[in-house]
Amino acid sequence: MRGVRTVRGWFRETTGGLPATFWYLWTGTLINRLGSFVVIFLAIYLTQERxxxxxxxxxxxxxxxxxxxxxxxxxxxxxxxxxxxxxxITAHVGAAGMMLALGFARPLWAVAAGALLLGLFAEAARPAFGAMMIDVVPERDRLRAFSLNYWAVNLGFASAAVLAGFAAEVDYLLLFVVDAATTLATALVIFVKVRETRQHGVARAGGAGVPRGALRTILTDRVYLGFVALNLLSALVFLQHISMLPIAMGEDGLSTSTYGSVIALNGVLIVFGQLFVPRLIRGRSRSHVLALASVVMGVGFGLTAFAGVAWFYALTVLIWTLGEMLSSPSNSTLIAELSPAEMRGRYQGVFSLSWQLAGATAPILGGLVRQEAGNVALWLGCAAIGGVMAAAHLLSGPARERRAVALRQPVVEPATVLVPPVPQAAEAAATAPAEPTPAR
Known part of the structure; x- marks a missing residue:
């Protein structure tokens, strides 16, 4: 009974007290990821089926x-x-339509155009989702909220990877149809259950609302851009698992269903372990956690150079997944704390841009390195990038934390405070301030 009470207490500590809007977003994430078939098998579909x-x-x-x-x-x-x-809603509906269009496309130019437009709609949802999560979840709860959402992402991913492997052996078109259906279901959940969370007229230094030249402000924020650049390096390594890894496994004679089962281990490990990560890293230096995560991820991808059978590939996936599990919550909370309230969408967009730049270049660079220097060079290069990232996180971490502390301080402009009319009888008392104005 004591063990049951302990589990219940842990469950309440992990999931309790979060707003209803978060859970609707969480449900939409789970539904969407349960059908995320296409991105997992697109490389195999293009090379083996087409x-x-x-x-x-x-x-x-x-x-x-x-x-x-x-x-x-x-x-x-x-x-x-x-x-x-x-x-x-617009992004999800557009993505569902383009998913079907890509499934029916036949010439290379049509497939290329479909992939371009699908990427546009699918990724347009990321900044809005991230900003809404930050809007509704208090700062004290964000670490566990982001961990719970990441858990849902990977529960869906693990299930989708296995199911997609078998669906692909029946008919590849089924992958596109199911993916489109779950994307539409997510849009429906948001339409029915989620209210708008954007705050109008957010007070800030110099005025209210979204400032002019906001993008220029971000592009001169060197602390934030340094963090984004490190994420770009991480994404270049991480995305090899959906571009070059399936090709490498295929050349070793392993089937699509084997690849699906191996890559599903990524989601399975996160599902069983991610909910314990917040307690593990709480109170620890985020720069140290991110540095350790970079090393672990680099080691996992580096060992892929020596893999040739399914169990060895599975081992490499388990190792780099541990690095992913450590980095994800720290990344999410840092983005939230480094984003001014009135520009959350833009800051989320710039961070997501690092993933998209990696998505555009990782398969090309991976294919080029693999073609010109060989499979071993590709994966050992990933290990080297992990080491560089670890050092950079240790060096840049203090500046990020100072910026996060500075942004937590509320800024109130006297010019924006509206003073109600004072009755004449009390005018003399009202004009004498009860407290001195704090120095700024």
Missing amino acids: GFSELQAGLVLGLWGAGGAVGTTAGGVLTDRWGRKPTL
């Missing part, structure tokens, strides 16, 4: 990333100006 070369497949995946780069930038602007909810 007969495209590795270079052509890399080009299509790169266009997906290029479309995502445009989408996440536009999505960030729309999130701040138009609103979180309309941006999310």
Whole structure:
């Protein structure tokens, strides 16, 4: 009984007290990820089912990333100006339509155009989703909220990876149809259950609302851009698991269902372990956690150079997944704390842009390195990037934390405070301040 009470207490500590809007967003994430079939098997679909070369497949995946780069930038602007909810719904409905179009596309140019537009719509949702999460979850609860959402992402991913492997052996078109259906279901949940969370007229230094030249402000924020650059390096390594890893496993004679089962271990480990990560890293230096995560991820991908059988590939996936589990919550809370309230959509968009740039270049660079220098060079290069990232996190961490502390301080402009009319009888008392004005 004591063990049961302990589990119940842990469960309440992990999930209790979060707002209803968070849980609707969480449910939408789970539904969407349960059907995220296409991105997992697109490289295999293009090379084995459609007969495209590795270079052509890399080009299509790169266009997906290029479309995502445009989408996440536009999505960030729309999130701040138009609103979180309309941006999310439009992005999901557009992505569902383009998912079906890509499934029925046959010529290379049509497949390339479909991938470009799908990337645009699918990734336009990211800034709105991230901003809405920050809007509704108090700062004290964000670490566990982001961990719970990441848990849902990977529960869906683990299930989708296994199911997609078997669905692909029946008919590849089924992957696109199911993915489109779950994307529409997510849009429906948001439409029915989620209210707009954007705050109008957020007070800030110099005025209210979204400032003019907001994007220029971000582009001169060297602390934040340094963090984004490190995420770009991480994403270049991480995304090899959906571009070059399936090709490497295929050359070793392993089937699509084997790849699906191996890569599903990523989601399975996160599902069983991610909810314990917040307690493990709480109170620890985020720069140290991110440095350790970079080393672990680099080691995992580096060992892929020596893999040739399913169990060895599975081992490498388990290792780099541990690094992913450590980095994700710290990344999410840092983005939230480094984003001014009135520009959350844009800051989320710029961070997501690093993923899209990686999505556009990772398959091309991976294919080029693999073609020119070989499979071993590709994976050992990933290990080297992990070491560079670890050192950079240790060096840049203190500046990030100072910026986060500075942004937590509320800024109130006297010019924006409206004083109600004072009755004449009390005018003399009202004009004598009860407390001295604090120095600024």
